[in-house]
Amino acid sequence: MTGVLLMAYGTPRNLDEVEAFYTDIRGGRTPAPQLVEQLRNRYRAVGGSTPLLEITRRQGAALQAALGPDFHVVVGMKHWYPYIREAVEQLAAAGVGETVALALAPHYSAMSVGAYLQEVDEARQAIGSAFGLRPVHCWHLQPRYLQAIADRARAALKDFGAQTVVFTAHSLPRRILDSGDPYVSQLQETGAALAADLRLEHWEFAFQSAGATGDAWLGPDILQTLSRLAGEDVRRVLVTPIGFIADHLEILYDLDVQAKNAAAGLGIDLRRIESLNDSPALIDALKAAVLEALT
Secondary structure, eight states, rough: OEEEEEEEEOOSGGGGGHHHHHHHHHTTTTHHHHHHHHHHHHHHTTHHHHHHHHHOOOOOHHHHHHHHEEEEEEEEEEESBBBBBHHHHHHHHHOOOOOEEEEEEEOOTTTTTTHHHHHHHHHHHHTOOOOOOOOOOOOTTOHHHHHHHHHHHHHHHHOOSSSEEEEEEEOBGGGGGTTOOSHHHHHHHHHHHHHHTOOSSSEEEEEEOOOSSSSSSSSBHHHHHHHHHHTTTTOOOEEESSSSOOOOOHHHTTIIIIIIIHHTTTTTTEEEEOOOOOHHHHHHHHHHHHHHTTO
């Protein structure tokens, strides 16, 4: 039996878990109370929690059905329950052979996907697991993924008539560029491929969701981009997240609340494409990525 480990970031299940979740993100260092309250307020603004775990489990179930009985699909989270190490233990207990480790983020960075894969390696070593590992480092040009995003954007553009499209992804500290990290170049490749497919005359790329640290983060930030576009008399913007495939805080708050409110204050009607979540189109892309990793 072939194992498949789907990995996502994690989300607190309620407001009471926010501080412990944030502490986990910071590697065990307790964040300042004001930072915890800021994060708690963001979750409060979207109803107290996000559906990320539920969506990821649905993705896993749909992928299991698509791959069939010769595969065993499990879900693990990097920063909350069920942790990646728990998922690795499930795979070992099931007696899988080769296992595909697939982070639900299409673009590789050592700080993102690389960290997920490191968690997998550490968990395997801790339990003395014998199953082989096939890591998926990136799938940013997987044709079914590109088509799924393009279809969402095409439908939105038909209804909305945006003056420009802004592709977004999570910002990371700028220091990743010093080591030749491919994250930015892969995002540019995805954006260019989608712009060509959609025949866009006007499009931008912007980062979002930078962390509250003293580091310099990759830019331009989406809020900066919106401010500039407003100065150029752009009044209708379609945001197309390419670094995110499911509804979670960076979508439901950072875009749907923070960016949309900022845009409204600038006189911009900001809309975004519907997230892929557990859509059949995304499951086809994940299945293709798994099978490609085994060839």
